[in-house]
Amino acid sequence: MSRRLQKELRDLQLTGCPTGIALLKADDFQTWILSLEVLGNTLYEGEKFALRFVFDNSYPITPPAVMFVVDDENQAPIHPHVYSNGHICASILGNEWSPVLTVSAVCITLQSMLASCKSKERPPDNNRYVSHAPADPRKTRWDFHDDSV
């Protein structure tokens, strides 16, 4: 079991989550669910999303699998880097993952990705990707989109 995750959980419980983030489920050290809101004047004002983190034994050396929850209650945000199945195309979750990133840091990065969005649209290859996507988004070889979007 990851000592690191225990420390992260203790930190989140003791000092609280960053603004707009809340821990919904962390009953074990395999799967956590966090809620995410983008505060302020953004295209996602008033929307609330759920993020699922799945950790394996080598976390934090390997990245967690992070995706938006898509079910009866939750939808993935409409964003050029977020597929309708909840998969996220972000380099920090793939080849630019670093163990300096924490669950909290990932949430803040995704918040700022949404906050800077200029136009709510799905990635151009959404339908093609979603019909073939692996269950684990880390198995996707992303061709990273323009970070400035």
Added chain:
Amino acid sequence: MKAGDLPDIDDKATPAPPQEGLPGYSIVAPGSELSTLPSAELFEMNQVAMQDAEQPPDIPLIGLLTKLSDLQEEYIRGNQTFVKQISRLVQQGYLGVRRTRGDGDCFYRAFAFAYIERLLKAPEPFRETLVQDTLTVLGRSVQLLQNVGYEALVYEDFYETLVHTIKRIINARPDVPKLTQRGLLDAFNDTPISNSIMIYMRYVTSAQIKVDPFSYAPYLYNPDEPYADEPMNPADFCNHFVECMGKEADHVQITALTTALKVNVRVAYLDGHEHGKGPTADPDTSPINFVSFDNGEGEELEAVTLLYRPGHYDVLSRMSEDPQESF
């Protein structure tokens, strides 16, 4: 400190696709004079040679010492400058090489291994003091990480793994086996231990650049954009090319790490070029391009020596094989 005539490269399993229109990128005609080729071509050829060697996916993270002459045989039908340079190294007393997995982390892993190994091999009366001195410097590196804003939880497990491994050199606790050459090799092939130590080296490198950005800023070019006009912002450079695994190190990173840990490093560059140019240059006596990073304190410990071939670092040794140990 700048990379000079070497290309910016990394040795990840999937080489970057050839950039069409890049000057000097072409398939080399058989029999062409390799030593006159641009580095980019030599790099490509070396990558192809390494792929042809078909390293199995389970190649050790760090291997046993093998004879440098065995490495030479791999080039015998290829680049003759490599062959000559390896002969020169052998003549200078470097008989062995400890090969590392070409996963983009090879510099940090090779460095860390040799950094601990030289303590292990230090003569008995000095060993304990040298270990303590090393632990003191490492303790200061924690302060360095804190100064540039690292949260304790992102480094403390990695730091403890490194310190625990080094303490095993002098540790006589009955529940912890004393570190042997074999034990060090086992630790570096135990993926979680090996990666923890390797990542700590990345953190220290990154922190040293961040704490002293003016010394490094002019040299921080994006290796993916070798023709960019402007260097990168130091924090961005560290986030993209130091703190992430699989991103190879160049002179900048080596300078930063050896500065922070106060270590002398010598890198033998087998770059396929003959040095000592001019009409009198004799390929058989052309010197090896050793690049020294002299940032050590005290001379009791020998420099960490590494062998560089385009895109890859291994540990260079004066021994041709690992010592036999009784278990």
